[in-house]
Amino acid sequence: MNEMTQLNRLRSEVPRPGAPELRAEERRLLSEIAALGTAPPARPGRRTGRLPGRPVSLRANLRTSLALGAAAMAVTGVAFVGARSLPSSESAVRVAPVAVVEVLQRAADTASRRDELRPEPGQFLAYELQVMFPVKLKEGGKDVRYLDRSLFKVWLPVEGSPLDGGVMTSEHLEPRPFPGEPLPAEAERREGSVGAPSKLTGYDIRPDHQRTDYVSLSRLPTDLEGMREHLYRGLERDPLADYKAWGGVGSMITQAYMPSAQRAALFRAAGTIPGVETVDEAEDAAGRRGVAVAMVNRPGGVRHEYIFDPTTYLYLGERVVVVDAATAGAPEGTLLTSTAQLKVEVVDQAPKVAR
Structure with missing residues (x-):
């Protein structure tokens, strides 16, 4: 150093x-x-x-x-400058003109003052998100990669597992090449395609205390100490406890909605996690610029950032950036994933899914 x-x-x-x-x-x-x-x-x-x-x-x-x-x-x-594959306008990551605690305290204050949604059991929270993530596929007998960009609309039940009635639609936006690799023809063919409403599928094996539906989140503590204890629950002997607690923060603010009291407590508790730093030039998947709070995952070779509007301190989205090329398998500075939470509202029902 x-x-x-x-x-x-x-x-x-x-x-x-x-x-x-x-x-x-x-x-x-x-x-x-x-x-x-x-x-x-x-x-x-x-x-x-x-x-x-x-x-x-x-x-x-x-x-x-x-x-x-x-x-x-x-x-x-x-500044911290890496040999990055991000656009030149965001190639320099400058660490921390604003302290972690101050950013998260302002985000907490904003959460306490904002008008909030009050969904009822039986209703749905409807989210609009723009997302970028790496995709690997076979082309010409070889593994190829590219960065998929999509617009998702997701309807999640206010209470219970997202698999219990959750619905989503997707639209493929213009893809981007993976750094140092050509853009596969298949990626270009997918651009502009729109998926019909479909049920969320998969497995939800999270323990009850990790549920992120609105009803579960509304039962969480509203004080810093209680929320911090919640973030570290079950991680007492885990060598990656701090990073997993940091991931828990993201699970409760991305594609999830918390009452203002719990959200304020979450942001204040997040400021007590060791190893968190600030990044003053971050951009979400929709191109909105903000200030981020971040933690480096050394075993994974990446930095996981949560982005806030620099004026209002409302949450914008998150992103994952490579900090160790050998560990992550991608050039340093590569933007692996990013999300922009564009809209959230309460609706009475989700779209019908074709059988």
């Missing part, structure tokens, strides 16, 4: 103030310097220089000091 990496990681835990805060801090410092010769000494233990509306703390002072010291480096474009 070199010095610049260490510096970036140090700054990743300290939120950087915006330009208005920096200007206010500059004015305060200049004012205090000018008054040094005339002002009486401060009483022992007294704190000075409080920004309006912001409690004084060592954390706030450290944040400002680091931000001022890093201002000169910012113009040189100090």
Whole structure:
């Protein structure tokens, strides 16, 4: 690990103030310097220089000091940059101008204030999602890969397993080649095809405490400690407990809807998971830009990110990015999967499925 990496990681835990805060801090410092010769000494233990509306703390002072010291480096474009296959506009992943706790706290505050849906048993939550994921198939006797892009509409029952009445439709959007590989002809043939409503199939073997239907989620704790305990339930001796808890966060916010009290508790609990960092330039599957909170899965060689709107802090989607080419089997920086949660609403019934 070199010095610049260490510096970036140090700054990743300290939120950087915006330009208005920096200007206010500059004015305060200049004012205090000018008054040094005339002002009486401060009483022992007294704190000075409080920004309006912001409690004084060592954390706030450290944040400002680091931000001022890093201002000169910012113009040189100090960033984590990989040999990435993402478009050039998002090729530089800069870690953490906003601290993890601050992002998730703002997301929690947003959840507490927003108007919420109140579905009833017997109804459905209807989701519209745009998704990109890798597909492997045979072409010319060889394994080929590409990135499928699809628009899904999913209707999930408010109570019970998604297999109990869940319905989905899909539309294949323009595919993208897997980094370093040509786009298979089969991928191009699928573009534009639309699937008729079909029942969700598969196996749902999750224990009851991992159910993500609305009724189950509405029974979860509404405090940080209780929600954190829920995230780690059954993982006490698991060496990947932190990463699995991080995955549990995603399972409760993507293609799932929580009451605001539980959602706020979830975001606050997520901020206590060790190893979480922030990524300030993330893009969901629909091209919406935001700030992300992320965790690296070392055994898998990927970074799993949850993306929030940088202004409203509403949840946008998630994505998985390669950080270790040898482990993940794809070039570093490859965007393996991404999701954009575009819409969620309550409906009385799902579309009819043809027999």
